[in-house]
Amino acid sequence: MLTSFLLLPLLIQDPPPKPVQEPEPKSAWQLLTDKYDADKDGKISRAEYSKDDKYFVRLDADQNGFIEASDLKKLGRPKDFRGKTEDEKDKVVIAAAGMVAPDFTLRVLEKAKPSPAKKINKKVGLDDLFKPKTFQLSGLKGKKPVALIFGSYT
Amino acid sequence: MRKKYGKDVEFVVVYIAEAHAIDSAWPMLKGPLLEEPETLAERMANAGKCAVGLELKDFLTVVDGIDDRVMRSYQAWPDRLYLVGVDGKVAYKGGKGPFDFKPEQLDAAIAKELAAIED
Numbered sequence: 001m002l003t004s005f006l007l008l009p010l011l012i013q014d015p016p017p018k019p020v021q022e023p024e025p026k027s028a029w030q031l032l033t034d035k036y037d038a039d040k041d042g043k044i045s046r047a048e049y050s051k052d053d054k055y056f057v058r059l060d061a062d063q064n065g066f067i068e069a070s071d072l073k074k075l076g077r078p079k080d081f082r083g084k085t086e087d088e089k090d091k092v093v094i095a096a097a098g099m100v101a102p103d104f105t106l107r108v109l110e111k112a113k114p115s116p117a118k119k120i121n122k123k124v125g126l127d128d129l130f131k132p133k134t135f136q137l138s139g140l141k142g143k144k145p146v147a148l149i150f151g152s153y154t
Numbered sequence: 155m156r157k158k159y160g161k162d163v164e165f166v167v168v169y170i171a172e173a174h175a176i177d178s179a180w181p182m183l184k185g186p187l188l189e190e191p192e193t194l195a196e197r198m199a200n201a202g203k204c205a206v207g208l209e210l211k212d213f214l215t216v217v218d219g220i221d222d223r224v225m226r227s228y229q230a231w232p233d234r235l236y237l238v239g240v241d242g243k244v245a246y247k248g249g250k251g252p253f254d255f256k257p258e259q260l261d262a263a264i265a266k267e268l269a270a271i272e273d
Contacts, residue, residue, distance in 0.1 A: 028181030051192050059177060075179035092227035097247045101238040102227045106216035107194070109169070109201045135166065135216045141242035145267050146164045147155075147260060148238065149213075150230035151251070153186045153204035154174040 029069045036067075043068045105136040155257060156213070159264050163237075167215040169201035170225040173232030194220050237263045240271055 036044045044067040049056050059067045061074035093102045110133055140146050156165045174182035175190040186207065191197040194217065201217045204210065218224045225231055233251030237260060238244060246263035248256060 028176040028178075028183065031176050031187060055177075055190075055192060072177070072179065072181070075177075092223055095228045095236065095244055095247060097244050099244055100242055101236075101244050102224075104224045104227070106168070106218060106224060107198065109198060109205060109215040109217055135214065137238065138242060140164055140238075142240060144162060144164055145240050145245065145264065145271075146166055146238040147159075147264065148166055148168055148228070148236040149233075150168045150170050150225065150228060150235070151233035152170055152172045153200055153207060154172045154182055154188050 027069075029072060032067070032072075101137060103136065103138045105134050108133040108135050155261055155264070158261075159268070162268055163264055165213055167205075167210055167213045168224060168228075168230065169197065169204065169215060169217045170230055171218070171222055172200070191220065235260045237267060239267050 033040075033042070033044065036048050036050070038048050044059075046056055046065065049059075049067065056067070057063075058075070059071055061071040062068075095102050137146060159165075172178065172188055172190050174180050174185070176183075176187055177189045186203065188200055188203075191200055197220060198217050201215055205213075205215055222231075228234065228236060229250070233255055235246070235248035235251075235255060235257065236244060237246035245267050246260060248254065248259060
């Protein structure tokens with residue numbers, strides 16, 4: 001009996017809440033089907049896939065009209081993205097040590113505060129979030145060396 | 155390295171195609187879960203997440219176009235280091251990452267370049 005009374009507070013009190021943890025996805029395929037496979041038939045049809053045709057074609061590696069788990073294993077490297085190959089007419093100059101660095105002008109990622117007027121309109125687009133500022137590599141020629149660090153978040 | 159050379163060298167992060175997007179041949183589930191962007195806006199959003207996640211706020215970050223032109227020109231996928239000298243020429247072309255991504259080589263190339271400028 002005494003033992004039972006000692007245990008009573010444990011029954012009255014709510015158990016401490018467990019920390020909420022996002023379950024780790026089992027696979028990339030699961031992430032994609034969670035997002036796109038609306039009818040849950042285990043494959044993603046063109047109608048279900050919201051992105052552009054060229055992306056669907058890239059992911060539908062066996063070209064059977066559906067993106068399936070087996071397609072992901074057949075994907076190519078980024079040089080094949082969007083149908084581009086080394087032989088296409090937008091062929092680029094390949095950078096090599098000792099040669100003039102291929103020049104480029106790219107958008108600068110720089111967060112800016114939306115102006116009050118834009119806040120009122122609530123039409124905040126890319127140019128409101130990021131200043132449309134550009135960087136041209138050759139602009140630093142004769143001024144200072146440039147270390148280029150190429151990469152991505154993944 | 156940026157602290158060491160930041161006054162004399164411009165360090166520029168060039169954000170390119172994802173290395174391990176979930177809709178790629180090499181998805182990586184530990185880390186940011188991103189799809190390969192379809193537009194420049196999406197890539198810029200990914201670059202913004204990267205700048206926050208990796209604390210790159212002090213680096214000048216630029217974003218490659220969705221045609222991946224700069225990435226292809228510099229054979230930069232998935233990651234690579236370069237040094238462009240003050241004369242505008244490629245002073246150092248690092249190996250293909252991740253296995254040949256060698257910051258110590260870039261450090262040595264910068265030291266050599268700066269020494270040459272001083273002479």
